[in-house]
Amino acid sequence: MTRSHFGHFGGRYVPDTLFSALESLEATYRTVASTPEFKAQYSKLLKDYVGRPTPLFFAERISAEIGAKIYLKREDLNHTGAHKINNAIGQALLAQSMGKRRIIAETGAGQHGVATATACALMGMECVVYMGEEDIKRQSLNVYRMKLLGATVVPVTSGSRTLKDATTEAIRDWLANGTHTHYIIGSVVGPHPYPTIVRDFQSIIGRESKKQIQVAEGRLPDYVIACVGGGSNAMGIFHAFVKTSSVNLVAVEAAGHGLDSGEHSAALNRGTPGVLHGSRSYLLQDSFGQIQLAHSISAGLDYPGVGPELSHLKDSGRLRLETATDIEALAACRWLSQTEGIIPALETSHAIAVLKTMSFKSDDIVVLNVSGRGDKDIGTLMENGL
Amino acid sequence: MAFNWFNTSKLLIPYFTLGDPSISETETLVRGAFDNGAGIVEVGIPFSDPIADGPVIQASHLRALSSGESPTISAGFGMVQRVKQDYSKPIVFMLSVNLIISYGINEFFNDAKASGLNGVVIPDLPIEEAGDYLAASRKARVAMVFLVSPLCSPSRLERIVNATDGFLYLISTTGTTGTRDTMPADLPEFVAKIKKIRNIPVAVGFGISKTSHVKSVLTYADGAIVGSHFVTLLVAEGTPRVIREIAEFASV
Numbered sequence: 001m002t003r004s005h006f007g008h009f010g011g012r013y014v015p016d017t018l019f020s021a022l023e024s025l026e027a028t029y030r031t032v033a034s035t036p037e038f039k040a041q042y043s044k045l046l047k048d049y050v051g052r053p054t055p056l057f058f059a060e061r062i063s064a065e066i067g068a069k070i071y072l073k074r075e076d077l078n079h080t081g082a083h084k085i086n087n088a089i090g091q092a093l094l095a096q097s098m099g100k101r102r103i104i105a106e107t108g109a110g111q112h113g114v115a116t117a118t119a120c121a122l123m124g125m126e127c128v129v130y131m132g133e134e135d136i137k138r139q140s141l142n143v144y145r146m147k148l149l150g151a152t153v154v155p156v157t158s159g160s161r162t163l164k165d166a167t168t169e170a171i172r173d174w175l176a177n178g179t180h181t182h183y184i185i186g187s188v189v190g191p192h193p194y195p196t197i198v199r200d201f202q203s204i205i206g207r208e209s210k211k212q213i214q215v216a217e218g219r220l221p222d223y224v225i226a227c228v229g230g231g232s233n234a235m236g237i238f239h240a241f242v243k244t245s246s247v248n249l250v251a252v253e254a255a256g257h258g259l260d261s262g263e264h265s266a267a268l269n270r271g272t273p274g275v276l277h278g279s280r281s282y283l284l285q286d287s288f289g290q291i292q293l294a295h296s297i298s299a300g301l302d303y304p305g306v307g308p309e310l311s312h313l314k315d316s317g318r319l320r321l322e323t324a325t326d327i328e329a330l331a332a333c334r335w336l337s338q339t340e341g342i343i344p345a346l347e348t349s350h351a352i353a354v355l356k357t358m359s360f361k362s363d364d365i366v367v368l369n370v371s372g373r374g375d376k377d378i379g380t381l382m383e384n385g386l
Numbered sequence: 387m388a389f390n391w392f393n394t395s396k397l398l399i400p401y402f403t404l405g406d407p408s409i410s411e412t413e414t415l416v417r418g419a420f421d422n423g424a425g426i427v428e429v430g431i432p433f434s435d436p437i438a439d440g441p442v443i444q445a446s447h448l449r450a451l452s453s454g455e456s457p458t459i460s461a462g463f464g465m466v467q468r469v470k471q472d473y474s475k476p477i478v479f480m481l482s483v484n485l486i487i488s489y490g491i492n493e494f495f496n497d498a499k500a501s502g503l504n505g506v507v508i509p510d511l512p513i514e515e516a517g518d519y520l521a522a523s524r525k526a527r528v529a530m531v532f533l534v535s536p537l538c539s540p541s542r543l544e545r546i547v548n549a550t551d552g553f554l555y556l557i558s559t560t561g562t563t564g565t566r567d568t569m570p571a572d573l574p575e576f577v578a579k580i581k582k583i584r585n586i587p588v589a590v591g592f593g594i595s596k597t598s599h600v601k602s603v604l605t606y607a608d609g610a611i612v613g614s615h616f617v618t619l620l621v622a623e624g625t626p627r628v629i630r631e632i633a634e635f636a637s638v
């Protein structure tokens with residue numbers, strides 16, 4: 001059995017129409033995903049197609065500048081350029097075993113949309129991606145990639161026209177078509193069992209990192225740092241370390257124009273518990289329970305909620321919460337590009353930024369998840385004078 | 387708990403979104419609906435991100451939220467209180483669970499009772515998460531009306547049918563709210579299945595837009611819920627036209 005709740009968070013807050021689809025997904029996941037055949041098929045694709053394991057790179061020049069040992073987990077080197085493919089391939093395989101030939105997905109930065117479109121092309125499945133109009137503008141390169149891969153990109157014009165609204169639309173599609181459609185949700189959000197499934201498929205990041213850091217340093221890290229949108233790259237790298245209390249888990253949220261500006265995406269830092277998109281978690285909402293618009297320069301962090309497991313880890317005191325503003329993220333993007341020759345995604349740049357604002361001891365070992373590469377953000381970077 | 391809203395009659399149940407186009411107009415619609423044969427009125431409290439609703443009702447929520455008024459739960463209670471001074475027919479709220487969480491579960495049901503509200507439909511609250519809500523609603527004697535779809539598994543169906551108060555809200559088609567051309571064929575059988583578990587009134591919603599739909603639904607169910615169709619008509623032709631349509635639907 002998989003857990004349906006993480007402390008007070010999670011659950012399955014959806015209309016009855018979705019229950020049977022969620023129950024069948026859970027049953028398939030429980031019975032199929034643990035079989036040696038499924039595991040072998042998944043591992044083989046991760047190795048031969050995605051290019052895993054990804055390297056753990058000792059970043060010498062930024063380490064010298066910061067005064068700690070900084071290791072970068074290179075998820076940007078995955079096929080399609082971000083961690084999202086780990087989950088997309090896994091769920092596409094699940095859809096195959098459920099006999100569902102139509103796949104839908106939501107996307108913000110477009111990385112999850114591209115990853116899903118890629119998995120569908122590979123497995124010969126129909127793919128429909130919901131994307132907010134605002135994000136279609138700022139991530140046009142990824143829109144083009146999805147179309148080239150054969151996916152249909154549906155612009156979402158309601159609400160803030162970003163990830164939140166794309167997710168709402170995808171859930172609607174699933175409500176109408178759940179009997180023959182699988183919804184590949186892109187982060188550790190949504191109704192049970194999605195937060196568990198996505199976390200499990202992403203947990204390869206932490207398992208590899210743990211082995212790699214043992215080889216490089218002979219011990220576990222003092223800090224593991226990741227940016228948090230919905231929380232999939234963070235839970236992916238944190239999961240292997242959650243039970244080891246000496247490892248500080250640092251979750252970095254987008255502070256947008258500043259935490260006190262009211263224009264940010266910091267649900268763990270500033271949110272309150274509530275229900276959005278089928279599960280209970282920390283949310284940005286007003287005093288009546290209306291969901292507030294998030295803001296971040298990075299489309300992938302521009303979401304007013306966060307996964308239930310991270311919400312629970314926050315309440316258990318297991319997380320160290322940090323934030324970076326739009327401006328700090330832009331500066332960090334330039335910094336990593338020019339000191340290590342790695343252009344990170346703007347989402348990842350938020351995690352990079354806190355290296356400069358946190359204080360470390362010289363023998364501290366830090367593992368930072370480079371969740372994706374920055375090619376998709378070139379337009380935004382140019383607009384912001386980088 | 388016995389609510390006896392139906393007795394032996396078949397009821398038309400119109401839906402309106404509070405505050406679309408204004409709170410006072412919603413009140414006019416509710417009164418007009420009761421005057422013209424509606425048996426129960428369902429009032430939606432608008433939410434920024436309603437996952438269970440189709441495009442028509444979602445757009446209605448967003449209009450209400452950007453109207454400049456505050457179509458909140460409290461405003462809804464205020465309207466109910468005014469209407470209930472003149473009418474005894476039941477009013478139920480339909481709203482997303484997050485609005486109730488934000489208001490406070492016990493506070494919500496206590497204030498609901500004080501306002502005279504008769505029941506509440508929370509489409510994204512499944513029976514598995516409903517314990518606190520059921521306890522509070524029963525204490526306040528406000529009906530918790532549950533939703534089911536024909537996709538519901540037998541064991542869940544039994545649990546839901548036994549828990550629901552007032553009536554059971556049967557979603558006639560998979561998917562969200564919205565109007566459709568034809569009604570699904572498997573509904574009469576499903577209603578029979580429900581009645582075998584417990585003899586509770588069943589109202590069918592999601593997709594009714596014609597007198598012929600109402601007529602066909604009421605041959606096997608106790609109530610016909612009409613939402614998107616009236617909301618569309620309201621935007622296109624205004625309140626008097628909606629009231630006339632209600633009178634027509636109610637006279638089948």
Ligand SMILES: Cc1ncc(COP(=O)(O)O)c(C=O)c1O
Nearest residue numbers: 111229230231232233300371372
């Ligand atoms: C490169 C990259 N990093 C991070 C994220 C944020 O998502 P999550 O918090 O689920 O990892 C995204 C989302 O689009 C992304 O593309």
